Ligand SMILES: Cc1ncc(COP(=O)(O)O)c(C=O)c1O
């Protein structure tokens with residue numbers, strides 16, 4: 112069993128996170144419950160910040176809030192000195208509501224609506240990561256209407272494929288994201304941006320994929336960005352003050368996952384940029400990265416209560432929990448794998464191999480296949496590890512399940528940061544047209 116961050120087994124044989132017994136968490140907040148180890152989030156933030164400081168380059172580490180976007184986490188990353196990526200009006204709204212400094216917010220997305228661009232411009236965000244020619248024209252026009260110049264980073268698809276699950280690779284040429292390098296769109300985009308009177312070109316951005324365990328892809332992308340900077344300088348006289356290499360740094364979900372220490376990814380990136388820019392006599396740009404999963408992923412644990420157990424002799428034993436694809440759609444979407452333990456009997460030896468099913472009306476609603484556990488009973492608490500990234504943020508109300516609560520734990524204290532949805536929340540936006548309203552009962556019928 113791999114215990115992440117402050118997670119440990121206490122003297123009662125129960126799992127404890129941030130110094131808080133999971134039995135107490137389940138009792139106080141109910142289950143399913145997302146538990147976030149705040150100290151581990153802060154440690155991950157510091158690993159990035161410290162590695163960049165050690166490299167001596169100008170930098171920004173921008174938390175990709177799509178991984179987990181709620182006000183409390185925004186507060187934590189601000190306290191740790193990070194910047195923030197948003198990809199929608201909703202994420203931007205959350206960041207601003209949390210008091211995050213607008214200047215340190217970067218707005219991503221392949222189809223930012225005019226309303227989203229207006230919201231970003233009016234808030235005075237730091238930059239837009241511009242994705243396509245439509246956006247160059249729109250952003251220029253909307254900044255012009257306001258009499259300002261918007262800062263723009265151009266998202267480039269560098270043609271680097273990271274070794275990861277196909278569905279979450281975004282760096283290849285055939286992508287809905289960005290301007291491709293090989294086809295010449297990236298070069299045209301630089302020309303169009305510098306010709307736009309209300310845009311200020313900050314530089315270039317690339318993101319090569321997610322859950323990456325090697326430095327090679329980052330190094331290659333960094334080199335391609337540097338070579339592109341050389342081309343832009345020599346042919347157009349344009350400089351890139353910023354080179355952003357995106358996110359995608361892998362984490363350990365299960366045995367066999369071998370992420371590199373954060374410092375190694377950072378060193379590979381900063382070395383490649385330094386070398387390549389230096390070799391061409393270009394000034395060193397500010398180097399930015401956008402980690403999401405590697406900031407919050409392994410700090411999250413989901414607690415569930417075991418309900419029905421169904422044994423099909425000679426086939427398999429299904430153990431169902433009171434959540435599923437609604438709070439964690441990643442196994443269904445990406446065949447993602449997770450480790451889990453019985454939180455209330457964490458020292459008990461494994462006795463059986465079971466598969467963890469969710470409670471949704473969907474055969475694909477399985478959380479873990481073939482998990483070794485002690486004999487499981489209804490009422491046990493199952494803790495699934497590494498659910499901090501892309502779980503709460505991708506959760507749904509399928510089957511009208513209510514989204515779980517989120518609690519931060521730290522130094523023996525648990526605090527609610529998102530309350531569990533209520534039945535009222537579920538129907539709050541429903542409108543019944545007059546003609547469908549139930550007539551008041553007549554004569555008691
Ligand atoms: C542009 C961009 N930046 C950053 C991220 C964060 O990725 P990860 O959570 O894998 O670090 C993503 C998502 O993959 C992304 O699309």
Ligand SMILES: N[C@@H](CCCC[NH3+])C(=O)O
Pocket residue numbers: 279321441500501
């Ligand atoms: N949602 C994906 C990652 C998204 C990457 C896209 N930028 C996951 O759960 O792994």
